[in-house]
Amino acid sequence: MTAAIIDGKAAAAALRQRIGARVGELAKQGVTPGLAVVLVGENPASQVYVRSKAKQTVEAGMRSFEHKLPADTSEQDLLALVGRLNADEAVDGILVQLPLPAQINAELVLEAIDPRKDVDGFHPVNAGRLASGAPSLVPCTPLGCLMLLRDLKGDLAGLEAVVIGRSNIVGKPMAALLTAESCTVTIAHSKTRDLPAVCRRADILVAAVGRPGMVTGDWVKPGAIVLDVGINRVSAPELGEGKTRIVGDVDFASCAAVAGAITPVPGGVGPMTIACLLANTLTAACMRRGLPKPVL
Numbered sequence: 001m002t003a004a005i006i007d008g009k010a011a012a013a014a015l016r017q018r019i020g021a022r023v024g025e026l027a028k029q030g031v032t033p034g035l036a037v038v039l040v041g042e043n044p045a046s047q048v049y050v051r052s053k054a055k056q057t058v059e060a061g062m063r064s065f066e067h068k069l070p071a072d073t074s075e076q077d078l079l080a081l082v083g084r085l086n087a088d089e090a091v092d093g094i095l096v097q098l099p100l101p102a103q104i105n106a107e108l109v110l111e112a113i114d115p116r117k118d119v120d121g122f123h124p125v126n127a128g129r130l131a132s133g134a135p136s137l138v139p140c141t142p143l144g145c146l147m148l149l150r151d152l153k154g155d156l157a158g159l160e161a162v163v164i165g166r167s168n169i170v171g172k173p174m175a176a177l178l179t180a181e182s183c184t185v186t187i188a189h190s191k192t193r194d195l196p197a198v199c200r201r202a203d204i205l206v207a208a209v210g211r212p213g214m215v216t217g218d219w220v221k222p223g224a225i226v227l228d229v230g231i232n233r234v235s236a237p238e239l240g241e242g243k244t245r246i247v248g249d250v251d252f253a254s255c256a257a258v259a260g261a262i263t264p265v266p267g268g269v270g271p272m273t274i275a276c277l278l279a280n281t282l283t284a285a286c287m288r289r290g291l292p293k294p295v296l
């Protein structure tokens with residue numbers, strides 16, 4: 001079998017188009033959603049992501065507020081900024097780009113965000129609501145994975161899903177979303193016994209571990225859908241001295257020979273992350289004003 005390659009870039013562009021159309025309708029009612037993105041320090045990858053977020057926010061017709069703080073910003077100063085953004089009526093969504101510098105307790109900062117403006121879906125209130133099946137703002141990467149799965153398969157009920165990785169940002173919310181779709185879900189991790197055998201049960205295999213090329217073709221059930229959430233920068237001497245490239249957690253060539261469908265890295269799940277951030281900002285703007293949650 002040769003897997004269909006899931007085009008996350010195209011899916012993200014189509015989603016942004018739908019968001020833009022809905023934002024246009026809101027504008028007629030005098031509503032312009034606003035997203036505040038906070039970057040602390042000069043992590044080069046984070047700078048690229050924040051730039052893309054701001055650009056795509058504006059392209060979708062929403063307002064973007066960028067806050068760039070020096071790497072030695074204190075926790076207190078960052079908390080004070082979050083407090084001001086919570087109180088700012090023009091701001092519907094707040095995102096603090098991760099990772100944060102070591103002197104700042106990320107958990108404390110994420111918990112300071114008003115859950116109604118928590119467009120990353122990382123606040124314990126939103127995590128708890130998702131876990132209990134209540135409407136919530138959902139972390140962008142797992143939400144993007146779910147949208148790709150729905151596009152591909154429609155109804156997911158009854159499918160066996162294995163999520164490798166138990167982070168609060170991807171693994172746990174992904175498992176909660178798949179459970180809500182009536183999948184039979186296993187969360188696998190570093191202590192899982194015979195991980196390849198567990199993965200071979202999966203109709204849907206989601207890899208979110210941060211280990212380049214860990215999932216190989218012999219871990220994949222023939223015809224399975226493989227979603228690669230990994231973004232690992234590795235050295236690429238073939239591109240020139242000191243060059244790097246991005247690879248996923250999945251060994252693409254061997255898995256594509258067995259799977260039914262697979263996301264590439266780059267161009268798979270990654271682009272959906274930012275498109276879903278825009279979707280969450282639109283959702284937050286509607287919910288805060290008592291408008292119906294947009295169906296995208």
Ligand SMILES: Nc1nc2c(c(=O)[nH]1)N[C@@H](CN(C=O)c1ccc(C(=O)N[C@@H](CCC(=O)O)C(=O)O)cc1)CN2
Pocket residue numbers: 048049095096097098099120140141231246265266267268269270271272273274
């Ligand atoms: N507050 C948050 N911080 C971080 C998140 C997040 O969701 N919220 N996720 C990641 C970074 N991230 C968004 O912030 C992100 C990562 C990757 C991509 C993406 O489109 N990747 C491309 C490849 C890009 C490249 O070449 O560097 C792809 O996979 O095609 C978008 C967003 C950590 N921090």
